[in-house]
Amino acid sequence: MPHVLRLSTKRQVASILLAGVLFGGLPWAPALAFDLFGWFRGSADAPPPPDMEALPYSLDYGINGGGSDLEQVLKDASTLQSLQADPPPDAAALVSRAEADLPRLIDALWGAGYYNARVSINVAGVPLALQAPRTDAAVRAASTYQARALVPVQIVADPGPQFVLRNVSIRDARTGGTFTPAELPPRIVKIQPGDPARSADILAAEARIVDHFRAQSRPFAKVPDREPVVYHPSQVMDVTLGVDPGPRAGIGVIRVQGTENVDPAVVRSFIYTEPGDPYSPATLASMRRSIAQIEALSSVRIREGETLDAYGNLPLFVEVTERQPRIIGASIQYSTTDGPALRAYWAHRNLFGGAERLRLEGNLFYLTEDGGRPNREGDPRWEDFGGRFRASFLKPALGGSRNDLLAEALVERDRTEGYTSRLVNGTAGIRHRFSETFSIQGGVEYERGQTTDVLGQIDYQLVGLPVSLSYDSTDNALNPTEGVRLLASVTPYPEFLGSSVPMTVARGTASAYYSLDDEARYVLAGRLGLGSIVGADLEEIPANRRFFAGGGGSVRGFGYRTLGPTFLGEPIGGRSLLEASVEARIKVTDTIGIVPFVDAGTAFASSYPDFDERVRFSAGLGLRYYTGIGPIRLDVAVPLNRQRGDDTFGIYVGIGQAF
Known part of the structure; x- marks a missing residue:
């Protein structure tokens, strides 16, 4: 789930994030500044002022028909245009640049279907044309502008009819x-x-x-x-x-190249294609995406053989490069909602040479109940601080198989608007990958903790057997335009294993994406989330295990984890959950898009959505700025059926689509 910054009329949030990343063996990387939207840059094509060292020029276009489309065709082909900010040293060089442009411009117009096109270039009022004898008149005319003014240059085109x-x-x-x-x-x-x-x-x-x-x-x-x-x-x-068309072929022998510190068997375990399978570019793209999931690798290239083997199959060469194994980072954050927070992490992406990942992460934050304000007694106390320490370990491709070992330990002290909690949690499991898109996982979980809310205090112990499945056929993790995502999990916590609260927790989310056009400029997206807890009464379930709705990843426009059953005006969560969202993702330009959306959902006291609670709705409009790493998201949402105490609107900022 993308990290978001949320602002509202009651809780104006301002965050400052300072992060540094250290790769193994390298010093701290210098800060890089960039103007993300280009709002503060001047025109890159603007010529410099005249001087004695160079001869800058202005550039104009005169087109007899064809309109702005043809002018853009000429601009894309012209070196006079692309090098305008880098002027030649003298008049002779300027004329040579213009003469070299003439065949390029003719070719560009021919490429657009104008095969009777004629082009000339006027330099300081002197025309230049293809197959016309060169004179020194243009050089002499341009020389008079040295250190005085911009040389006027005009590209004149008569495209004629389009063939x-x-x-x-x-x-x-x-x-x-x-x-x-x-x-x-x-x-x-x-x-x-x-x-x-x-x-x-x-x-x-x-x-x-x-x-x-x-x-x-x-x-x-x-x-x-x-x-x-x-x-x-x-x-x-x-x-x-x-x-x-060439002959039909299958996949031949697959050879892994470029591994120096990573076991090639790990790479091979993420290749689900076997020799003899039908060849297709889609198969190769799927193979590349799958291998790229290995965090120890930085790039993947698949090179095809030049000839078929004796069996009529095409050999493949998987060429990989490895990342630096170690990474460390830190951040400092402050918001008027949550107060100050510190975060630091360290990770090793190839611990034992088998692409094992070990990650250690710590968070320290100020626990508040009143929008980031200190306690009434004045100075902060130790009990006003919370923290979270997490250690996770991943061992992919056990014995070269498609089975991965995952383990995680968590120690946490937290507080939300509805409850406070302290816990220790540990999980371990095996994940089996059937393909790039489908996997199942099973394991064991232990948690011991204490929660306190308006219903009282619960000291609990949970021992569970979590089972989950994941299916993801989408084409992009941060900006899907087609495909389906399914994630379902069920965890029984039986009393005979030692659980003090015998219950079973099930949750599932499904999202689908459909592009209305070939360029994916219009995409419909929908999401449905369901959850259920059976086997225990609401007041017996630890508060941090109950279901809540609301917030950036749920029902936008409402407060985070505030929707659901309440007691004495405080949210207490529920035993079931229903969430749904619909979005229309519309690209206005290649980099700018708008997203109208509608969200709905709430939590219920019963173990299934019985609609005793009022389903809450919100609507809003999002703005997307598409970058190479994914869209930057700005969503503004308004609750449609507000109740007393609800915010009037919410603003969310993050990287990636909302779901």
Whole structure:
């Protein structure tokens, strides 16, 4: 779950986070500053002022038809545009730069389908054109601007009419015949007579054709022959593509390369493809994602063999690079809701050479009941502080198998709006990975603790046998656009194992993602969460084990863990839980998106949602800024059925989508 910063009208939260990361053998890394949204940068294309050392120039475009789209085509191709902030030293260099641009600009217009295009470049009022004899007039004219003013440069284009496709022929390069619609569907080719004769569209069609045949287990599919013929008087193009699908192949021998300190058997255990399985790019992508889950590795590259083996299979070479094994970090945080907090962690990602991960993490925070204010007696007391220490260990690929050993220990003293708790917890389990998407886990859990809330104090001991399953077919962890996520767990705490509160806790969450278009600019996302506790009465269950709703990962707009049964006006949690969310994720540009959403949910006193409690609803609008590591999220949510004491709205900031 992404970390979020939540603000509300009653609890204005301001956080400052200072973090440092230390990799094994390296000193503390220097701080790097960047302007995330580019709001504070000047134009990167702005020319510098005139001086004696350089000859900067202004750049203008004059296009006879075609509009802003053609102007952008010319800008993308022009070195005068891309190097404007790096001016030449003198007039001769400026003229040479302009002359070198002429064939590039013609090629760019041809690529856009304008095969009768003409381009000239005016330097200080002197025109330059292809196949025109060079004179020194442009050099002399530009020299007069040295150290005085920007040299005026104008790119003048007469694109003429845009050519269209007249005939489109796709043939088999091996036999000379044509492909049937079943072999090569028209939806793959897409280009057809009457379409603009753009080279980018033709190249895109070639790429789709190759991808189509590669997805049919033909790794050597290619387009060896391309025959575009332009008829200038008719303003049309005929294009013939010769496609060689290549032979069908399976996966051959898989060799792991690049491991120096990590056991290659661990890498191999995360490869679920076996020799003889059908080849496909999707299989290779799945293999790459699976191997990337190994924290000891920093990169994964899969290289395909150049020829098939004797069995008609394609050898694969998995090339990996390793991370520095050690990492350490720390942070200092302050908020008016929770007061000050310190956090530090250390981790080793390859403890014994088998990609074992050991992580130690400690948190120290100020326990408050009143929005971060100190106790009324003045100075903070030791009992006003809480803390959490966690140690976790992961041993992947036990004996080279797909079984992983997981163990964790936790010591915690915490306080929320509804309760305070102290506990010691330890878990150990085995996870079996059936595939990259599906795994099950079973183990044992021990917890001993004490909770106090408005219902009283509970001293308890729990010994459980947790079992869980996970299925994740989504395409991206932080920004899924397609697929399904399922997580279900059930943990019985029977009395005969030593549990003082015999009960069974079950919880499940499911989310689904559906893209409405090929570019995933419009994505529908939905989430449903359910929980149930059976075997014990509500007042017997430790407060930290009951279900609560509300907050950034639940029903946005309401306070964190405040929705559910109450007693004397205080939230006490419930024995069952219902949560649901629906979002429409809309990309306005490649980097900016908006997300209208609706959340609903609450906790119930009974062991199943009987709706004795009022289901709470909220709605809101989110803003997304898409980066290379994932979207930065800003959500504003408003409760739709507020009750006394509820916030009027909530603001949430985090990295990654809400679910």
